[in-house]
Every structure is written in C-alpha cells, then in structure tokens.
Amino acid sequence: MSIRLKLAISSLALTLAGTSFAQSSTDKPERIRGAIESFSGSTLQVHRRSGETVTIQMKDTTHLNAVKPVQLSDIKPGTYVGAAAIPGPDGKLVAKEVLVFPEAARGTGEGHYAWDLGANSSMTNANVDTVVQGTNGRNLTLSYKGGSNTIAIPANAPIVTLIPATRDDLSTGKQVFVVATHGKNGSYDGNFVVVEKNGVVPPM
Known part of the structure; x- marks a missing residue:
C-alpha cells in the first residue's frame, strides 16, 4: 500500500x-x-x-x-468493514453498501451508530466474524467493542x-x-x- x-x-x-x-x-x-x-x-x-x-x-x-468493486467472496473472517444498513421488514439489518477497509485502516470508526444514507440508516464498522453466501441468503456477522450485528447483503448492494x-x-x-x-x-x-x-x- x-x-x-x-x-x-x-x-x-x-x-x-x-x-x-x-x-x-x-x-x-x-x-x-x-x-x-x-x-x-x-x-x-x-x-x-x-x-x-x-x-x-x-x-x-x-x-x-x-x-473499486469487490465481491462478497473477497470478504473473509477477520476482514474489517464498514456496512451502512437499514432495518428490513423483520427488523434485521439490510446493507445499503459495504466498504472493505485496507488492513491499515483496521479500527476506523469502530462501532454501531446512526448514519445518513436514508431513513433509520446506521453504520457498523467492525470485524467480520462469519460470511454466509448460499441458498439461505448472504449475511455478514460483525463484532465490535460492545456488541455485534448480523447484516443481510442483497445482491445489488455495492461492495467496494x-x-x-x-x-x-x-x-x-x-x-x-x-x-x-x-x-x-x-x-x-x-x-x-x-x-x-x-x-x-x-x-x-
């Protein structure tokens, strides 16, 4: 880098x-x-x-x-990401976008807080615990100091x-x-x- x-x-x-x-x-x-x-x-x-x-x-x-675009398959456990999301009909967080941080940026703005990318949007900057990509959906489980979130990643959500x-x-x-x-x-x-x-x- x-x-x-x-x-x-x-x-x-x-x-x-x-x-x-x-x-x-x-x-x-x-x-x-x-x-x-x-x-x-x-x-x-x-x-x-x-x-x-x-x-x-x-x-x-x-x-x-x-x-530049990357794929969900490029995200591995241990990757540090920022995911803007909004609540879905079931209350589960649904990603609007995901930013994969370079390793040098690990810890950037860590946490879960309000964001301004749409009504009720939030940002979770956190470490990736698990990546699920299969017939049951696409999900990231993220952990940060003080909490964790599971975020659904729609196929049309930009990952960059x-x-x-x-x-x-x-x-x-x-x-x-x-x-x-x-x-x-x-x-x-x-x-x-x-x-x-x-x-x-x-x-x-």
Whole structure:
C-alpha cells in the first residue's frame, strides 16, 4: 500500500469517527454527497443531493481516493468493514453498501451508530466474524467493542474498497462523497474526498 493511501486512511479514520459524535460544533466533520459542478485551482463546486451547491476548498492536506468493486467472496473472517444498513421488514439489518477497509485502516470508526444514507440508516464498522453466501441468503456477522450485528447483503448492494485517485479525476458530473468541515465565507474545507472513477460511484 502506498504512503499516500495510508495517510488517506488515517484521515478517514479520524473524520468518520468524528461524524459519529454529537452534532454540536461547526468544527464537526460533515458528509457531503453530490455531483461535481466544477473544479478550478483548489476550489471544488458540488451540487448536493439535497439541492444546494456548496464550495469545498481542496487543501494540501485533503486526501483524495476512489473506490473499486469487490465481491462478497473477497470478504473473509477477520476482514474489517464498514456496512451502512437499514432495518428490513423483520427488523434485521439490510446493507445499503459495504466498504472493505485496507488492513491499515483496521479500527476506523469502530462501532454501531446512526448514519445518513436514508431513513433509520446506521453504520457498523467492525470485524467480520462469519460470511454466509448460499441458498439461505448472504449475511455478514460483525463484532465490535460492545456488541455485534448480523447484516443481510442483497445482491445489488455495492461492495467496494478504496483505491488512489488524483485531482485529474475531479471532472464535471462525477459523483463524490466528501467529509469536510466548515471553512470561511460559507465554504467547506475538504478533509477526505472519494470521487467516481471508471464508472464506480462512491456508495457511502
């Protein structure tokens, strides 16, 4: 793994863990999802899914990555993952997406907490205990400090891992997932950016 990706993983650990805490400070990281309207110099304009356009300053310390698809069969006991999920009709958690963390990111934002990828969504960042893939369904059993969850993985749920990206990938129309803090004059300072690459949209 490259040094740059290791640094990006360290940043992701801090920013994702920070977003699980109380929403009381303007310094608190915020998650921004949307499409790039423009990128010029160090200024990234993103049209958010919620409708407004925001300005994000890409700092020298901003970490930039993309994602690539992997298969459920690539996940083994002992893998560290983050799974966003919503309750199914029976109350069982059903994955909206799964991020397979590189080994250097083990422990990133560990736990189970509220997420913002749909109503009643949650995030579980945890160690994989078991993987079930068969006629009775596809499931991951995850354990974290203080608890465990079993999450059903639908066939259409994206499963991805992080790969490096460059600022050349920040082109108009690309989808992005950004963790940022409030900056000056209503803009944001980008901490961690995941950009669409090779047609793979960040599912987080």
